[in-house]
Amino acid sequence: MKKPSITIPYVAWRNGRPRFEPSPTLRTRGYQGEDLKNAAGEWMNAADALEWSQDFARQLAVEKHKIKTKPKRTALPVPPPVRPAFPVSTLFDEWSNLGKNPGWADISEKTQYEYRHKGKVIEKYLPDVWQSETAALTKPICLGMYDILRQQAGLSQASATMRTLGTALTWAMDRGRLPEMLVNPAHKLRMKTPPPRIRFGTKEEIAQMVAVADAIGRSEIGDMIILGVWSGQRQNDRLNFQIAGREKGRIVLRQMKTKAIVSMPEAPLLRARIEASEKRRKLAEVISPYVVLDEKHWTPFKRHHYSHQFGNLRDAAAKGLPETATRKTIAPMPSLKTLRDQDLRDTAVTWLAMAGCTIPEICAITGHEIKSAYDILKHYLALNPEMADSAMAKLVIWFDADDGA
Template sequence: MKKPQPKIPYVTWRNGRPRFEPSKTLRDRGYKGKDLRNEDDGNWMTAGQALDWSQEFTREIEAEQREQARAKARVPMEKPQRIVPVLPTYPLEQLWKDWLTPEKNPAIADISPKTRYEYRRNGDVIARQMPDVWAAEAAALTKPICLGMYDRIRTNSGLAEAVNTMRRLGTALQWAMDRGKLPEMLINPAHKLRMKTPPSRIRAGTPAEIEQMVKVADAIGLPEIADMIVLGVWTGQRQNDRRQFTFLGRERGRVNFRQMKTKAIVSIPEAPELTNRIKAMQERRKRAEVVSPHVVLDERDWSQFDTFSYYKRYTLVKAAATSGLPAKGHRKEIKPMPSCSTLRDQDLRDTAVTWLARAGCTIPEICAITGHTFNSANEILKHYLAMHPELADNAMRKMVSWHEAGGAESYQ
């Protein structure tokens, strides 16, 4: 039976022969392993000699540790300095928030809630796509940085989103500059970026599309959406104004409304389609025993529509008009009309301008009904002149009639 070897600190045994094998800590301090032999004759140490060596080595290590402790006590340890990050004094995020807060920017209260929502959404585009810029010092913006922002948003979200966002950035920066919030910024870096102008979206509904939308809205129990569509086409007014119209009554073949925001009176010559819708609307309210000055109400609870609830209901009607409706009870089948899928509520205003022009109305006559400026009405019609040659035909017939009636004599 093999005789067990004695356990001695720092000593291991190989085939009954002692050896020093330092730990990792001792190796890091420079100690290396070695065989334990007597220095005088080179013979292997006995167990007793190895124990003597181990005790001497232990004292040597302890002395070394005490010396290191004394040296450490003599040299005062420097406390590590805490690194405090330098935060922006006026980051773009805060500037944008201040700009949209009426308490800090009273003029923003003059803008409609829908427009303010769009401005906040423009800020969200920057925060989402460029969080480092959003959190950085607003005064650090330069024209090259703004051009880079424009390029990135255009690549990620399209030209229209990029142009709208950078225009809002320019407006917000100018507001801050004018109020001394960015004293280092002398020139607005978001101005004059030479951005490409996105093409105008001009879409007019056809009579068949409008008829389909109205028919479907009535069929699925949303007559108030049909009312809004008819009001849009036959008055040319914006959605927000139509939602807030109050009814003033009829007078001399005209129907009169009041805009809630501006208090302006909108007086429209009565058209049969518009008159019939108003009469049907008033009958429904009479049956429900509802009294309200507003022209259009959400008939689920007879309250005013807000932007989002109206959008959801209009989208529902548009989807049904696109896909069609099956026959049900007394209701006949309504066939699909895929072109309705691209007809937005905002297009009803363009539809009014286009229909009036095709009916032979002049630009001043059109603007008198819809409230467009001459420039905006011209912009809409410029898109449709080439698509509808009958406009040119009507114009030529008018000039021929004028000439044949002796119009040339007015130049003599």
């Protein structure tokens, strides 16, 4: 084969056949010589060899550009954060888990709810703490938590939340979950004590609530209110009471869940309310052991649903009701805006004291411990000048009688 007359870069001709012969520079870069043949294995002609040469030249240009261009620094991968072994969230989960904490069953349902709620307060206002290692808590950190919660959630919520955290930490420390924590960092924070809630229902306010309950077709909530002020029992107990018996003017109530028994004289007003509710059930052909039912569905009240319905009733009683064809006008009573169902228990204690009952007599009805009843009266009776008047009248009678002797 005759050697072509044209010169093609990177191509050498041997006996008319094209071959790639790299220069010494290219050889140091790793290129080696080779015969130039097409895909069919046939020798390239001059046109094919020229096309190959042009492609090779472009390849070299790209490589040259890459060498000149400083390679970008590759960012080192950021390792994922180390997950805490025992974060505060897990502390609350385990503390409220019967499988890990059988003692949780000894806590009342209401207190269990409050403890869980305080965990949610930390999760809401202090999410970083909620996901952080529990063992990392220190007293300065707990004081900082208290300061933040006091500003964002209020003094009462802050104090209660930090006390709850301290209780949870004590449980974990006692069970070896925090071996490096020798002193509970949530204790002795010198938190400001929230002012006591001073509220009880007057006879007029309770009568207004019951009247409005009957007027709007929620007589069962009126029953709950009367049961509250005439028994002094907690809301959750009242929602779960059944009548276990009646004998010689006494009514025996059994808490459906705890089986606790309350035996007390049956006040006429309470008896009338219970008998009226029994008539409504008879008409509806409903049989249930519960003292109070949600009569819209004839099922036991759920605590949160009852609280919502009580709030609606209270608001209606505060605003009053207009006259209709079936009822007279019920005048507004704005003072009711601040009344809670929880105040009914304290109302019972206060009414019993105003009626002249001793603290032991009060505790026999309401189930309060003596110290608890005393603490209630210490705040509530200060608002009643009638008690001072009664006490002074008794003193005068005693003094005059003794003087005459």
